Amino acid sequence: MERSVIDLWVGIFVALGIAALLFLALKAGNVDSIIKSEGYLVSAEFDNIGGLKAKAPVKSAGVIVGRVDNVSFSNQSLRAVVKLNLDKQFQFPKDSSASILTSGLLGDQFVGIDPGGALENLQDGDRVRITQSAIVLEKVIGQFLYGKMSEKNGD
Amino acid sequence: MIKTTDLIQISSLNFSYGESEIFQNLDVGFSAGKVTAIMGGSGSGKTTILKLIGGQVRPQKGRVICDSKVVNHMRHNELFAHRKTIGMLFQFGALFTDLNVFDNVAFPLREQTALPDAAIKDLVLLKLHAVGLRGASKLMPAELSGGMARRVALARAIALDPSLMLYDEPFTGLDPISTAITGNLIRTLNDTLGITSVFVTHDIKASFKVADEVVLLSRGCVTARGKPEDLMESTDPLVQQFVNGEVDGPVPFHVRSRSYREDLALVQSENLK
Amino acid sequence: MTLFKTMLSKLGRKTIDSLWTLGVASTFIFRVIARSSIVIRRPNLLVAEMHFAGVLSLVIIIVSGLFVGLVLGLQGYETLKRYGSTGAVGTLVALSLVRELGPVVSALLFASRAGSAITAEIGIMKTTEQLSAMEMMAVDPHARVIAPMFWGGVLSMPLLAAIFSAMGIIGGYLITVVVIGVDSGAFWSQMQASVDFHHDILNGVIKSVVFGTAVSAISVYEGYASVPTAEGVSKAVTRTVVTSALAVLALDFVLTAFMFTGAH
Numbered sequence: 001m002e003r004s005v006i007d008l009w010v011g012i013f014v015a016l017g018i019a020a021l022l023f024l025a026l027k028a029g030n031v032d033s034i035i036k037s038e039g040y041l042v043s044a045e046f047d048n049i050g051g052l053k054a055k056a057p058v059k060s061a062g063v064i065v066g067r068v069d070n071v072s073f074s075n076q077s078l079r080a081v082v083k084l085n086l087d088k089q090f091q092f093p094k095d096s097s098a099s100i101l102t103s104g105l106l107g108d109q110f111v112g113i114d115p116g117g118a119l120e121n122l123q124d125g126d127r128v129r130i131t132q133s134a135i136v137l138e139k140v141i142g143q144f145l146y147g148k149m150s151e152k153n154g155d
Numbered sequence: 156m157i158k159t160t161d162l163i164q165i166s167s168l169n170f171s172y173g174e175s176e177i178f179q180n181l182d183v184g185f186s187a188g189k190v191t192a193i194m195g196g197s198g199s200g201k202t203t204i205l206k207l208i209g210g211q212v213r214p215q216k217g218r219v220i221c222d223s224k225v226v227n228h229m230r231h232n233e234l235f236a237h238r239k240t241i242g243m244l245f246q247f248g249a250l251f252t253d254l255n256v257f258d259n260v261a262f263p264l265r266e267q268t269a270l271p272d273a274a275i276k277d278l279v280l281l282k283l284h285a286v287g288l289r290g291a292s293k294l295m296p297a298e299l300s301g302g303m304a305r306r307v308a309l310a311r312a313i314a315l316d317p318s319l320m321l322y323d324e325p326f327t328g329l330d331p332i333s334t335a336i337t338g339n340l341i342r343t344l345n346d347t348l349g350i351t352s353v354f355v356t357h358d359i360k361a362s363f364k365v366a367d368e369v370v371l372l373s374r375g376c377v378t379a380r381g382k383p384e385d386l387m388e389s390t391d392p393l394v395q396q397f398v399n400g401e402v403d404g405p406v407p408f409h410v411r412s413r414s415y416r417e418d419l420a421l422v423q424s425e426n427l428k
Numbered sequence: 429m430t431l432f433k434t435m436l437s438k439l440g441r442k443t444i445d446s447l448w449t450l451g452v453a454s455t456f457i458f459r460v461i462a463r464s465s466i467v468i469r470r471p472n473l474l475v476a477e478m479h480f481a482g483v484l485s486l487v488i489i490i491v492s493g494l495f496v497g498l499v500l501g502l503q504g505y506e507t508l509k510r511y512g513s514t515g516a517v518g519t520l521v522a523l524s525l526v527r528e529l530g531p532v533v534s535a536l537l538f539a540s541r542a543g544s545a546i547t548a549e550i551g552i553m554k555t556t557e558q559l560s561a562m563e564m565m566a567v568d569p570h571a572r573v574i575a576p577m578f579w580g581g582v583l584s585m586p587l588l589a590a591i592f593s594a595m596g597i598i599g600g601y602l603i604t605v606v607v608i609g610v611d612s613g614a615f616w617s618q619m620q621a622s623v624d625f626h627h628d629i630l631n632g633v634i635k636s637v638v639f640g641t642a643v644s645a646i647s648v649y650e651g652y653a654s655v656p657t658a659e660g661v662s663k664a665v666t667r668t669v670v671t672s673a674l675a676v677l678a679l680d681f682v683l684t685a686f687m688f689t690g691a692h
Contacts (some may be wrong), residue, residue: 249556253557
């Protein structure tokens with residue numbers, strides 16, 4: 001084969017490969033996850049975060065507004081400290097609350113934000129005061145059984 | 156047997172391929188400006204000498220000196236510079252099968268020089284003309300006969316005008332005409348280019364016609380070194396057996412084995428009775 | 429007892445031989461990579477090898493990708509039907525391909541087609557003394573022949589894996605949406621919601637680069653180290669395919685454990 005024909009075919013090959021990659025990235029994948037838009041960090045403390053992991057979604061009204069940046073433990077308050085990376089285009093009042101919810105019944109956990117009514121918005125570095133911990137299944141079952149036992153004993 | 160007029164000197168050389176020892180304390184030299192034939196039985200190490208000269212293998216002990224430089228001590232860059240002065244013709248040509256005749260001969264020129272295409276074209280045609288194959292420049296190696304392939308390989312080997320030419324069994328497998336052509340080319344190139352040529356062969360008739368000197372190897376050392384006519388008249392039984400093609404002699408016909416009696420089945424069963 | 433001892437010593441010998449081969453092969457590959465600057469200086473060598481390894485593998489990759497996608501879609505639909513979640517078939521097809529089947533199957537196909545061709549080419553060049561001739565012309569075969577083949581393989585592999593996955597998704601789409609009648613919107617939207625660019629697609633690309641490097645290295649080494657006879661080359665080609673397959677599957681396990689388990 002002549003040089004130029006080989007060059008042409010390799011060019012086509014590489015173009016096909018890149019097209020396939022683009023197809024996968026755009027059509028099959030989540031477009032938003034590619035572009036890392038600007039975000040601001042707020043922190044929230046929880047008694048129990050359940051199975052919440054870094055990169056879990058942060059949703060408000062069911063729409064993803066950010067990601068969990070990292071999860072750590074505070075030696076002062078002895079509670080879990082979760083850093084939330086919220087997309088800059090979404091602003092929440094200072095008195096908004098954060099709860100740890102489960103998608104579906106047994107799905108992955110995510111952070112839900114319920115907006116408050118304050119006039120000022122959360123800024124980078126602020127803390128979300130009102131939080132609700134994850135519902136730990138064992139505790140619910142334990143409570144249920146305990147409740148049932150008390151009923152019996154009470155009779 | 157080393158002379159002061161030798162371009163190549165191999166001294167006190169030990170060489171083995173794994174466990175089999177090929178040379179022990181070998182001393183041999185090749186005269187500058189002359190055509191020398193290395194001859195000997197199969198496995199006597201003839202091709203190994205070519206590889207030692209080209210630095211493709213290294214001896215366990217001893218030195219290979221070419222043009223006052225020690226080949227087996229050379230580092231990578233030095234070795235490659237050394238190889239640029241050598242042209243080697245391999246037994247079956249070793250042409251690059253994906254390139255045509257022209258591109259094969261042009262290969263060393265394109266790789267080692269920065270000459271413009273026009274100059275390369277002229278040089279390639281010059282070399283091909285020297286071996287009589289200028290008209291075959293567009294053919295692919297698969298379309299060439301054995302003899303023609305070797306001639307193209309020869310043109311390729313002289314592309315960079317080497318000062319030393321090495322030939323690995325240049326006559327093996329060729330018809331009488333091609334053999335004569337090849338012998339003629341070796342001689343002519345040596346004389347017109349003023350180079351040194353060393354070739355390895357079994358062919359007594361063809362080599363004695365062409366060579367200035369013959370080196371005969373047997374059992375890992377030099378049995379004889381001299382002009383072809385001197386070897387013809389030599390009284391050494393090893394030389395005689397080789398030159399005259401005798402079936403038995405210092406190189407025995409029978410491979411080492413137990414006595415014939417011991418091996419035969421009938422005799423054995425008799426002994427058991 | 430002696431039979432057992434013989435077996436053990438043979439096993440020991442094989443292990444030592446394998447380790448020795450690994451060492452020799454690694455040294456060889458490092459040498460090839462060290463002499464690879466030629467690929468930048470003379471890109472047409474690389475292009476020729478990408479044609480040899482990549483372009484000539486395109487047909488088998490595209491056809492196989494399509495068929496794998498068709499089967500995935502079909503099997504996935506049949507299974508999901510039982511749980512009433514046929515809308516998830518898009519996710520199933522996409523994730524299976526992008527994370528695993530794309531990189532792994534295309535690497536296996538690449539080893540069979542391109543890897544064996546590379547080994548055969550280098551082996552034949554060795555047998556016909558072309559590599560020796562090149563050395564004697566003061567041209568280093570590691571740089572001139574081997575390096576472009578190695579990099580040609582490494583660069584072609586991720587592209588082929590991407591094409592395989594893309595064709596697979598198209599195949600899945602064809603069988604489920606066009607033929608069976610799963611909702612097209614559900615197919616794509618569920619897929620897009622669950623396939624993450626960094627976690628899934630990028631990891632898949634990393635896998636294919638790793639596999640490409642392994643397969644190319646094995647192909648190139650087996651060709652170079654082959655016994656210079658027709659039988660030797662044939663055995664080397666077989667070894668390339670078998671060793672590449674084992675290496676790809678083993679590496680896949682390691683990479684999957686590293687990338688896709690809860691550790692990250």
